[in-house]
Amino acid sequence: MSSAAETPAVGAEAPARSEPAHGWRLFTIWLVLALAADLLIWFFLYPHLPPGRMSSSATHQQFDIAVLIITATPVIVAVVLYFVYAIVVWRARPGDDSDGPPIYGHTGVQATWIIGTSAIVLWLFVFGTVELIGPAGAGAGEGPSPIWKLAGHQTATWTPGSNDMLQVQVIGQQWTWSYRYPQFGGFETTQLMLPIDTPITFHVTSLDVIHSFWAYQLGVKADANPAVDNVAYTTAKQMGSFVVRCSELCGIWHGAMFDYGQVVPQSAFAAWAHAVQAKEQSDGLLAALPPFALTYDPTVIPQLGKALVNVVGVTGAPGYYYGPANPVTP
Numbered sequence: 001m002s003s004a005a006e007t008p009a010v011g012a013e014a015p016a017r018s019e020p021a022h023g024w025r026l027f028t029i030w031l032v033l034a035l036a037a038d039l040l041i042w043f044f045l046y047p048h049l050p051p052g053r054m055s056s057s058a059t060h061q062q063f064d065i066a067v068l069i070i071t072a073t074p075v076i077v078a079v080v081l082y083f084v085y086a087i088v089v090w091r092a093r094p095g096d097d098s099d100g101p102p103i104y105g106h107t108g109v110q111a112t113w114i115i116g117t118s119a120i121v122l123w124l125f126v127f128g129t130v131e132l133i134g135p136a137g138a139g140a141g142e143g144p145s146p147i148w149k150l151a152g153h154q155t156a157t158w159t160p161g162s163n164d165m166l167q168v169q170v171i172g173q174q175w176t177w178s179y180r181y182p183q184f185g186g187f188e189t190t191q192l193m194l195p196i197d198t199p200i201t202f203h204v205t206s207l208d209v210i211h212s213f214w215a216y217q218l219g220v221k222a223d224a225n226p227a228v229d230n231v232a233y234t235t236a237k238q239m240g241s242f243v244v245r246c247s248e249l250c251g252i253w254h255g256a257m258f259d260y261g262q263v264v265p266q267s268a269f270a271a272w273a274h275a276v277q278a279k280e281q282s283d284g285l286l287a288a289l290p291p292f293a294l295t296y297d298p299t300v301i302p303q304l305g306k307a308l309v310n311v312v313g314v315t316g317a318p319g320y321y322y323g324p325a326n327p328v329t330p
């Protein structure tokens with residue numbers, strides 16, 4: 001590495017010392033520290049990282065975050081190590097008023113820097129691309145016609161045990177979420193129920209302002225925009241409840257716009273869905289709802305809301321229901 005001052009500095013009491021191989025020394029210390037830090041992260045931090053492993057997309061996201069931390073940590077270790085090493089080893093000794101040697105470039109350091117940073121950037125590019133394609137969009141909203149589609153059959157009905165994709169429409173409005181299941185007569189509910197181990201297609205839309213459907217533990221986040229069908233995919237891998245939040249400031253009660261979804265066994269889901277469908281059929285709600293569509297025209301909400309209150313005693317503000325001109329006259 002750099003040699004000591006060629007001429008002894010005036011007043012320097014120590015004779016010119018031979019410099020140790022700082023580069024190799026730094027590299028060895030860095031290697032040990034970086035390896036130790038990455039191993040600790042992999043075994044102790046990774047399993048606890050958000051958003052957990054409740055779905056295919058969540059599992060991928062947890063893995064992605066772990067890999068990014070493991071990529072970044074050696075860089076952070078290198079920076080901090082260099083600072084500490086420089087302060088300890090290269091600090092001015094008492095009484096040493098000499099200048100450091102003038103250095104004009106160092107091919108080895110420059111080449112290492114360029115190769116190292118290029119390798120990191122290329123690795124992140126490849127890794128990011130693979131992880132985006134693998135889980136078919138990584139749980140993000142991809143617009144009305146996604147490039148990547150989750151494995152599974154697009155079918156008009158859904159049966160347990162099949163590889164059929166379950167279609168779930170997510171409808172945001174100030175300030176609640178509702179859900180429609182087009183493979184079960186298009187019934188609407190405020191309960192988000194999902195079968196386990198089933199590829200799911202969310203169709204996210206809004207009736208008024210912009211919202212964002214964020215099923216935290218599922219690792220799904222998709223903008224809910226009026227007149228837009230925003231598609232997001234996932235497959236639930238663990239039973240239990242998850243949080244749904246609105247993730248886009250949408251008015252005064254935005255903070256209260258959350259509820260909980262459930263992942264249940266496939267047979268339990270089918271039983272629930274058939275029961276809700278039958279109930280909404282018998283009480284007239286299914287007939288009164290607008291036909292299932294990927295987006296809805298919110299201008300007819302008030303009329304339809306009034307009609308539904310009369311039909312099935314639905315309470316709440318006018319405008320809870322919506323749809324294209326499809327007035328119900330009680």
Ligand SMILES: [Cu+2]
Pocket residue numbers: 172173175210211212246247248249250254257
């Ligand atoms: Cu909202």
